[in-house]
Amino acid sequence: MRIDILTLFPDSMRAVLGESILGRAAKKGVIDIQCTQIRDYTDNKQQQVDDYPYGGGWGCVMMAQPLKACLDDVMTKAGPRKSRVIYMSPQGRPFNQAEARRLVAEYDHLVLVCGHYEGIDERFIEECVDEELSIGDYVLTGGELAAMVVTDCVCRMVPGVLSDTECYTGESHWDGLLEYPQYTRPEVWEGREVPEVLRGGDHAKIEHWRRKQQLERTRIKRPDMFAAFRPDEADEKLLLELQRERSRMKLTETVTCRKAAMEDMPAILELLSGARKRLKKARVDVWQGPYPSEETFAADIARGECFLLLYGDEPSGMFTVEAPGAPYYEAELTDGKWHSEAPYSVLHRNVVAGKFAGTGMADHEMRFIEETALNQGARALRLLTHKKNQPMKHLLLRHGYRFAGNVELIPEPGLSGTRQAFEKVLK
Ligand code: ADE
Numbered sequence: 017m018r019i020d021i022l023t024l025f026p027d028s029m030r031a032v033l034g035e036s037i038l039g040r041a042a043k044k045g046v047i048d049i050q051c052t053q054i055r056d057y058t059d060n061k062q063q064q065v066d067d068y069p070y071g072g073g074w075g076c077v078m079m080a081q082p083l084k085a086c087l088d089d090v091m092t093k094a095g096p097r098k099s100r101v102i103y104m105s106p107q108g109r110p111f112n113q114a115e116a117r118r119l120v121a122e123y124d125h126l127v128l129v130c131g132h133y134e135g136i137d138e139r140f141i142e143e144c145v146d147e148e149l150s151i152g153d154y155v156l157t158g159g160e161l162a163a164m165v166v167t168d169c170v171c172r173m174v175p176g177v178l179s180d181t182e183c184y185t186g187e188s189h190w191d192g193l194l195e196y197p198q199y200t201r202p203e204v205w206e207g208r209e210v211p212e213v214l215r216g217g218d219h220a221k222i223e224h225w226r227r228k229q230q231l232e233r234t235r236i237k238r239p240d241m242f243a244a245f246r247p248d249e250a251d252e253k254l255l256l257e258l259q260r261e262r263s264r265m266k267l268t269e270t271v272t273c274r275k276a277a278m279e280d281m282p283a284i285l286e287l288l289s290g291a292r293k294r295l296k297k298a299r300v301d302v303w304q305g306p307y308p309s310e311e312t313f314a315a316d317i318a319r320g321e322c323f324l325l326l327y328g329d330e331p332s333g334m335f336t337v338e339a340p341g342a343p344y345y346e347a348e349l350t351d352g353k354w355h356s357e358a359p360y361s362v363l364h365r366n367v368v369a370g371k372f373a374g375t376g377m378a379d380h381e382m383r384f385i386e387e388t389a390l391n392q393g394a395r396a397l398r399l400l401t402h403k404k405n406q407p408m409k410h411l412l413l414r415h416g417y418r419f420a421g422n423v424e425l426i427p428e429p430g431l432s433g434t435r436q437a438f439e440k441v442l443k
Contacts (some may be wrong), residue, residue, distance in 0.1 A: 078132060
């Protein structure tokens with residue numbers, strides 16, 4: 017790709033366009049950017065390039081003659097090519113990524129004409145210009161910045177300029193969407209974490225997350241682009257997922273926690289029944305038999321170790337925390353090792369009501385669980401979970417729990433008794 021820029025400021029333009037990626041690409045010979053001084057082509061002694069406008073008015077107009085002579089010369093120097101003469105003008109067609117793609121695909125020689133003052137003689141445009149391009153609805157003092165924008169954007173799409181076509185095929189505007197967010201080290205900066213999915217190394221999940229981010233960002237930041245975007249079947253599915261996520265409830269009431277009483281049993285059984293159904297759907301074979309029963313919770317309540325989470329007045333979760341020193345079963349690790357010898361409480365039967373999924377209610381519950389354990393005199397918290405209980409495991413890892421080993425419980429008929437043990441040292 018050869019780009020000729022006709023300008024009154026060739027030195028400044030060379031300085032900018034000769035740097036960095038474009039500079040290296042020019043050295044490799046994949047692009048050739050020439051900046052030519054229009055003033056060198058005047059046919060008057062004073063090297064005057066502009067004059068007063070016919071009909072009066074403010075400012076000066078660039079004359080057609082030096083522009084035409086300059087253009088003829090660069091055309092001769094460029095030789096026979098698929099050329100396009102473009103006048104940079106606020107009256108032009110809006111320049112965007114699609115226009116850049118078109119220029120790269122259809123031409124191997126662009127001539128960018130930079131006007132100044134109050135514009136250029138209209139007859140030059142009529143006689144010599146193939147099209148006009150604008151870089152936005154505002155007026156610059158000249159076409160130079162606009163020509164640099166077009167040059168940069170076009171050149172980076174020329175094969176061989178960037179190391180890999182992926183460099184630009186995934187980015188903003190390539191397919192009518194904005195780019196997904198990017199992160200680099202460190203993993204935590206100013207308390208802000210790099211999203212977990214990007215640290216996991218599961219490429220399918222990363223792709224899925226990134227595409228959703230592209231769709232959501234475009235919807236929020238550029239509704240105009242989003243309205244013009246035509247999703248395919250896969251994108252339609254992601255849009256539906258996003259819609260569901262958006263319709264999830266936002267917590268506006270305060271969340272509190274108190275000891276459960278026998279009168280709370282109907283609420284507890286309702287929370288239990290919802291949890292059983294969700295576990296079944298997720299094929300996690302716990303709580304699919306008689307355990308835990310009303311008696312289990314009645315005993316928890318009697319020991320004063322069953323707690324209810326309230327969203328306003330509404331029961332939104334429950335858990336049982338067994339105080340240190342009185343474990344009603346001792347979890348023996350078949351492998352691995354507990355991380356701490358500190359007195360520990362044991363978490364059992366924690367549930368968050370299904371309607372609060374994704375609202376942060378589980379994080380509130382985690383906070384109350386740890387507070388309860390500390391009040392019981394514990395300095396660590398232990399618990400068992402099923403290896404397929406992914407939401408629970410994600411919650412635990414997010415809250416700083418560590419895997420300690422496996423435990424074999426006496427299995428209920430037809431169900432697996434293997435559990436994973438987690439532990440957190442409380443501060
Ligand atoms: N020259 C002056 N303003 C311009 C703009 N917005 N786009 C292109 N060229 C220009």
